[in-house]
Amino acid sequence: MDRRRPHKRGHWPVHLALALISALMLVPFYWVLKTSLTGENIFAYPPSLLPHDPNPFYFVDVWYAIPFLRYLINSVIVSIMVVVANVFLNAMAGYALTRDFPGKGATIMLFLSCMMIPFQVTIIPAYLITAKLHLLNSYFGMALPLMSTIICIFIFKAAFEAIPHSLVEAARIDGVPDWQIMFRLIMPLTKPAIATNVILSFIWSWNSFLWPLVVVRDVNMQTLPLGLSRFLSVVEDTTGALYAFCVMVLVPGLLIFLLAQKEFIKGLTSGATKG
Amino acid sequence: MAERAVDMAAAPLGAAAARPTFWARRRSRELGLIWLFLLPSLVIFLLYRIIPLVWNVVLSLEFWSPYRPARFAGLYQYQNMLFYDDAFWKVVGNTLIFMASAPIGIVLALGVALLVNQQIKGRGVYRTIVFMSYPVMTVAVGIIWQWLYNEKVGLINYVLISLGITNRGIPFLESFQWALPAVILASLWQVIGFYMIILLTGLQSIPPNLYEAASIDGASAGQSFWRITVPLLKPSLFLCFVVGIINSFNAFDLIFVMTGGGPGHATDLLVTYIYSTAFKLGHFDYAAAMTVANFVLFVGLAFVANRLAGGEAGAVKRRA
Numbered sequence: 001m002d003r004r005r006p007h008k009r010g011h012w013p014v015h016l017a018l019a020l021i022s023a024l025m026l027v028p029f030y031w032v033l034k035t036s037l038t039g040e041n042i043f044a045y046p047p048s049l050l051p052h053d054p055n056p057f058y059f060v061d062v063w064y065a066i067p068f069l070r071y072l073i074n075s076v077i078v079s080i081m082v083v084v085a086n087v088f089l090n091a092m093a094g095y096a097l098t099r100d101f102p103g104k105g106a107t108i109m110l111f112l113s114c115m116m117i118p119f120q121v122t123i124i125p126a127y128l129i130t131a132k133l134h135l136l137n138s139y140f141g142m143a144l145p146l147m148s149t150i151i152c153i154f155i156f157k158a159a160f161e162a163i164p165h166s167l168v169e170a171a172r173i174d175g176v177p178d179w180q181i182m183f184r185l186i187m188p189l190t191k192p193a194i195a196t197n198v199i200l201s202f203i204w205s206w207n208s209f210l211w212p213l214v215v216v217r218d219v220n221m222q223t224l225p226l227g228l229s230r231f232l233s234v235v236e237d238t239t240g241a242l243y244a245f246c247v248m249v250l251v252p253g254l255l256i257f258l259l260a261q262k263e264f265i266k267g268l269t270s271g272a273t274k275g
Numbered sequence: 276m277a278e279r280a281v282d283m284a285a286a287p288l289g290a291a292a293a294r295p296t297f298w299a300r301r302r303s304r305e306l307g308l309i310w311l312f313l314l315p316s317l318v319i320f321l322l323y324r325i326i327p328l329v330w331n332v333v334l335s336l337e338f339w340s341p342y343r344p345a346r347f348a349g350l351y352q353y354q355n356m357l358f359y360d361d362a363f364w365k366v367v368g369n370t371l372i373f374m375a376s377a378p379i380g381i382v383l384a385l386g387v388a389l390l391v392n393q394q395i396k397g398r399g400v401y402r403t404i405v406f407m408s409y410p411v412m413t414v415a416v417g418i419i420w421q422w423l424y425n426e427k428v429g430l431i432n433y434v435l436i437s438l439g440i441t442n443r444g445i446p447f448l449e450s451f452q453w454a455l456p457a458v459i460l461a462s463l464w465q466v467i468g469f470y471m472i473i474l475l476t477g478l479q480s481i482p483p484n485l486y487e488a489a490s491i492d493g494a495s496a497g498q499s500f501w502r503i504t505v506p507l508l509k510p511s512l513f514l515c516f517v518v519g520i521i522n523s524f525n526a527f528d529l530i531f532v533m534t535g536g537g538p539g540h541a542t543d544l545l546v547t548y549i550y551s552t553a554f555k556l557g558h559f560d561y562a563a564a565m566t567v568a569n570f571v572l573f574v575g576l577a578f579v580a581n582r583l584a585g586g587e588a589g590a591v592k593r594r595a
Binding site: 011014015017018021022025026027028029031032035040046047089090092093095096097099101102107110111114116117118119120121122123124125126127128129144145147148150153178179203206207209210213214224225228229232237242243246249250253254257258261264265268269 | 305306308309310312313315316317319320322323324325326327328330331334387390391393395396397398401403404405406407408410411412413414415416418419420421422423425428429430433437464468469472473476521524525527528531532546549550553554559562563566569570573574577
């Protein structure tokens with residue numbers, strides 16, 4: 001009888017379990033959104049579960065109380081630098097790895113072993129190197145370590161290898177130079193890989209906290225995560241403004257993820273399983 | 276550009292007389308281009324992965340600070356770390372506890388993955404919701420959770436009091452007993468979706484006819500889970516575990532925001548302790564020694580996990 005059940009049985013227990021899990025996963029999002037709209041009064045126990053008298057006051061407050069625009073611009077500049085560099089550098093490296101050349105095996109080994117070095121473990125010398133390059137407190141200094149990603153190099157390599165060889169050969173016989181083959185022929189054919197790379201590198205640089213924390217001291221150069229953690233240290237954690245700030249920071253990342261989750265997940269899993 | 280013009284002019288001349296030279300030159304130009312394409316990435320990884328790794332080791336064998344010239348220290352820093360710094364052992368213990376929480380998350384995620392893997396309506400929506408916390412900014416996650424844990428008006432304390440589990444709010448993040456589990460829970464909330472996605476990919480790569488064959492042979496659901504699903508999921512489980520270990524590095528953001536490592540060193544992990552030793556106290560040399568220890572710990576655990584997974588995961592990795 002155990003065997004007969006799976007086929008015709010209704011799926012409601014599965015739905016029930018999944019709905020419960022989803023609710024648990026969503027509660028923190030709901031709670032921060034609620035607080036950002038209503039604030040919280042520590043003397044009013046119990047906390048109301050539903051937003052009571054919601055208003056956008058705290059969002060306006062954030063806009064004027066802190067240099068939100070400054071943080072946003074800094075974050076956007078660093079993210080753009082990282083994303084653009086990632087697409088070009090990873091595509092170039094990935095393309096090079098599809099060709100045969102002496103030292104190819106060693107290069108691949110080098111990349112794979114670099115992947116086993118978590119960035120956090122390099123933080124002290126990385127800071128000293130950046131200082132030596134006179135890049136502390138600069139956009140470029142914040143962006144540089146993130147500008148190429150090994151996972152994405154291999155995603156590009158796989159995408160290039162999927163392109164029919166005859167197409168490239170034909171172009172080459174016609175005397176098209178290599179760099180034009182790259183940008184006119186191959187890049188358009190690897191749109192999915194590019195999309196994956198854009199999304200992954202954007203999310204990584206957008207959320208990056210430890211590295212900017214180390215290399216940036218100048219308040220005018222701080223990115224959103226730094227601004228957020230600074231704001232936390234100067235305000236009471238009961239003010240709605242803190243959570244309004246949170247919401248404003250979360251929205252862009254979440255939006256991009258929801259719009260492009262397929263590419264995002266594909267990139268993460270292919271990176272995770274293929275090395 | 277000029278060089279290319281010369282090449283173009285020279286090529287037709289040489290082509291008739293000496294074909295090999297033409298091809299050789301073309302080949303060497305191609306090689307140059309290949310290395311040119313690889314160069315920027317190689318420079319970045321050299322600057323920010325390889326050199327730092329070596330420099331860490333060098334730094335850990337010195338007395339050094341930004342204001343003093345380096346002096347050779349031998350194993351002084353390591354001696355200090357292993358025998359005279361109680362905080363170091365506390366922090367290593369915390370890091371291990373943090374890593375040990377990964378299997379809990381992986382088991383939970385496996386449950387969710389099995390549910391989502393069923394042929395039901397709306398499973399894409401469930402999957403998105405469970406995964407949604409992963410790409411979120413960790414600093415914001417920290418702020419959200421420290422708010423949920425708030426002693427007076429936090430949602431978690433409210434629920435606990437309403438259920439009658441406790442009669443007054445627990446100051447989770449200020450308590451020596453609860454701070455670390457509290458941070459771990461927040462971290463699990465964020466990473467569980469990623470585990471789920473990895474396991475789901477693994478589940479979907481198991482050929483369904485294996486289950487059909489097993490059920491024809493009269494295997495129960497439990498038997499086919501333990502005999503088919505689990506063994507074939509080993510590489511995915513290994514990957515999850517490595518992600519879990521790496522997650523203890525990424526927990527920096529969370530801990531920095533939620534507790535700052537406190538109370539005492541109750542929530543300090545190696546990453547946060549290294550950060551404060553180097554960038555708050557200025558003891559770069561000592562922090563470098565701890566970084567080396569951290570890296571050894573990471574590689575050792577990854578190696579053991581790979582062995583337990585039967586080495587298959589390594590094979591998958593190398594193939595790429």
